[in-house]
Amino acid sequence: MRLPRPPAWTATLTWKAAVFIAVMCCSLAALLGVLVHVSVTDRTVDDSREKALARLTEASRTYEAGEPLPRFAAIDPPGLPAALRALALRGEHGTMVSDDEGRPTMWAAGPADSPRTGRAEGPVAVRALAVRVDHTQSAETIEALDRAILGSSVLAIGTTLLVGAFAVTRVTRRLHATARVARRISAGDLDARVDDPRTKDPSRPQDEVATVSGALDTMASSLQRKLQSEQRFTADVAHELRTPLTGLSAAAELLPEGRPSELVRDRVRAMRSLTEDLLEISRLDARSETVDLAVHRLGPVAERVVRASAGGHPRTGALPAGAPAELRIVRDAEVETDRRRLERVLGNLVANAHRHGAPPVVVTVDGPLVTVRDHGPGYPAYLLEAGPQRFRTEGGGKGHGLGLTIAAGQARVIGAELVFTNPPGGGAEARLRLPAYRHAAEDGGGEAGGGGA
Incomplete structure (x- = not known):
């Protein structure tokens, strides 16, 4: 049986720090609470025990003098604990805390009569002299102390959690800012910098986050x-x-x-x-290119590219005559784009399909999505993982790896998404998704099929 996976937020540094702080605070509070409780309880019980033993000594003297016993002393009182009574009957003195009529009481007991010698059990007393001391105030003091310890522990844990969460959140915010800058740099924004203020002032002490931020800025520069x-x-x-x-x-x-x-x-x-x-x-x-945006129908643009590729257009990849691509318009659409750059992207994709793939090469227009597919060996693994790389090709075909690099760059300029995949069934497929024209009228339908150009 597999345990359920914890939520993603439990993996954050803030959550881990909060749990660590809470566990440490609870452990420390429990340890200090136990130590204080034990220390105060022992001292309180010792004071009550000394008071009870002093009263027992006073009552013993009074009993031996034949005078009446004080009201806190008695011979074999009914509330005397059995264990303490047995101790007194063996001729020993002792104390014990117990409830007497629902009130905490400290008992002290000893032999009332002189011990006599039994045949088998040794010296024993006939009766037990016991005194009681009210232990209610001491017990209430201990209970109040326990409540104070619990309340102060909760308050201390809450305060520590708030302060710790604030401190950790400040650190995590700086770490998130550093991560965002790192992602921007990875996306190509080489002007992105963290600019942590601690790295600009050498006189200020730098923590680990500032060190990482400074190293990232230095690397980016x-x-x-x-x-x-x-x-x-x-x-x-x-x-x-x-x-x-x-x-x-x-x-x-x-x-x-x-x-x-x-x-x-x-x-x-x-x-x-x-x-x-x-x-x-x-x-x-x-990144100095500027775009000339206009509204164009995607079907005619794709048709011009296919025709140019069949004629061996020098800028879209020289192709052998008689090897045209097949154009299929499932659903035409209007897009707002730079037509020249769009034709450059599609032309390079078609040229790459002819050069490195195998026929048939099919160009499909389905709304703002254009796919170029061949039926060759497919894209190499490095291209699927990291995208096109200039001056790197595989498969023994001619080329410098610049066609797909330019296609990816021009697609980024016009705001289109270009994805390279190897679809099931073999071959290579490039999917170019353009931003649709928001105010375009609904198209009643394009050509159901396509023809070669």
């Missing part, structure tokens, strides 16, 4: 400098390559027709395409 340096390097290299590539392309066009000239032109086009991709990635990394 170092990471930002390195990434910006790499972005500048990539952009500078791409810019520097554009001029010689432009001249090389013009020179290649002047070469006489033939197989060598075709190879040169093909390589020049590939280098120009790679250079443009690098420039685009550098702009995406710098």
Whole structure:
């Protein structure tokens, strides 16, 4: 039988600290309460015992002198505890606390007569002389002390819990702020900083949270400098390559027709395409792109992309002629987006499906959701886990891993969600979900089927 899983809030630091503080306070209060109770009770009982024994000595003298016994003393009184009576009849003196007619009473007893010798039991007394001392006030004092200990313990535990919860909450708030900044940095916001005030003033003592916050800010600054340096390097290299590539392309066009000239032109086009991709990635990394939003119907946009891919469009991935994708419009929709960037995303997805997958390649429009699926080996594991990575491809196909990287970057710019999966049945599937146009009129229905382009 499996035990039920505790709620998620029980795993928080505040809850654990509160439980720890409560347990420690209760343990300390119980220990101190027991010590105080035992100490006061022993002292109170000892005082009553000494008083009772003193009265017993006084009553013994009075009894031996033949004078009347005081009112607090008696011979074999009916309320005398049996154990104490037996002790007195054996010729010994003793004390005991018991209830006498519902009142706490301290008894003291001893032999009333001189001990006589029995045949088998040794010296025994005939009667017991006993005195009583009212123990009610002492018992009430102990009870009042117990109530005071309990009340003060509850008050101390409550106060300690409030103060401890306040102190722990301050720490956890700072930890949550640090975690939020770390998540923002992971999402790409390299300008995010914790800026804990304790790290800015060296004269102030720093606790562990301030140390972690300072280390996170230092790491983010170092990471930002390195990434910006790499972005500048990539952009500078791409810019520097554009001029010689432009001249090389013009020179290649002047070469006489033939197989060598075709190879040169093909390589020049590939280098120009790679250079443009690098420039685009550098702009995406710098997050300096601006979008030109307008309302577009998704079906015609997808149709243009499919037609361009069939014709081997240079910016959407050169594809062999005669290998078009299949377009299916289940439900058309209007979206507010940047059409150029959307076509770039879809074109790269279709080009990647043709280059690394296997036919048929199917583009499906279902409302604001566009899926591009092929029937090849599927996306590699690293891509499903961490997303596209530039200059990394698998499967032996051509490419630099920039197409899907650009698609993911452009999708982020237009506010779309791009997800890569390997669906059941094989193949690879990219799902692009765009924000729907809020004021679009209801569409009576798109084409039930699709045709190739």
